[in-house]
Amino acid sequence: MGATYHVVLTGGVGSRLWPLSRKSRPKQYLEIFKNDSLFELAVKRNQKFSDGLIVVGNRNNRNLSIRSLEKLGVDNYYEIVEAIPRNTAPAIAFAAFQVNPDDILVVTPADHIIKAGQFYDKAVSKAIELAKSDNIVTFGVKPTRPETGYGYIESDGQSVLSFREKPNLETAKDFLHKGNFLWNSGMFCFKAGVFLSELQKYEPEVYNNSKEAFEKANDGMLDEELSMQIPSISVDYAVMERSELIKVVNAEFDWSDMGSFEAVYDYFLESGYPVDEYGNMVIGCDKFTAFVGLKNCIFINTDDAILILSKKASQDVKGVYQQLVDKNSPLIQ
Incomplete structure (x- = not known):
């Protein structure tokens, strides 16, 4: 059985939290959450599930990540430093190339606020079990209001019927009334090899160019020229909305993307x-x-x-x- 790794994606700026959030201090590093940052909370929340940590971020954020990990006493982790942002599909691909094909990745953004506890633990444990059976798992959060700032997942149990873009208010109210629409949390769980196989199937150019950039990286530092050859595309568009292996975990934990x-x-x-x-x-x-x-x-x-x-x-x-x-x-x- 393979190992389980926590992949934390930490490349954003958080423009909707200006002036607290800046290029030099993105929102995920602001220590305003009871003296912790969102990045630190994400790392701590997932330590119990993981055999190791993979940090995927950009070169501007690298020192901030290192400082936060030193604060937590975490000194054993993989580091992938993007020369230029290419969106979430390549970022996750880099992490998948880092480990063995049978290893499981629990992928989380660094800038979300999640209430740790039994509901979170239950959702992640369920996702890991589904991933062991070669499913690609996304986490859907039960909505508490007609939110227009989030994407939605239309579900039937663990089956995904559709992904929906951020709706207008009337559509969001309709989603809430129907009861089978979940907020798309941007969290995922899968075997590294299963994800890469689906990425290669649906976006071969993203797969091939990401692989080349990863293989020619210098101590995790990606080359800018090679990175520019990678199409910029989200994991939702590249894989989630096209794969037939998708399952959703109906997560009941308190969640916010802390985007406003x-x-x-x-x-x-x-x-x-x-x-x-x-x-x-x-x-x-x-x-x-x-x-x-x-x-x-x-x-x-x-x-x-x-x-x-x-x-x-x-x-x-x-x-x-x-x-x-x-x-x-x-x-x-």
């Missing part, structure tokens, strides 16, 4: 973080701050920027970030 200040707000509130009588929250500032005539707003303060937003407009922060990108502003660095 609304998610941060909800997590902080549940953790006992203070708000005023109208539900307004201050992050990053100890000064007295008063909200007049406002409800459910968030005030975010950093050394060089202030963001004030309505909680329900959290998804729009990405537009502010893009404006700063267009201006080549130092505030995104």
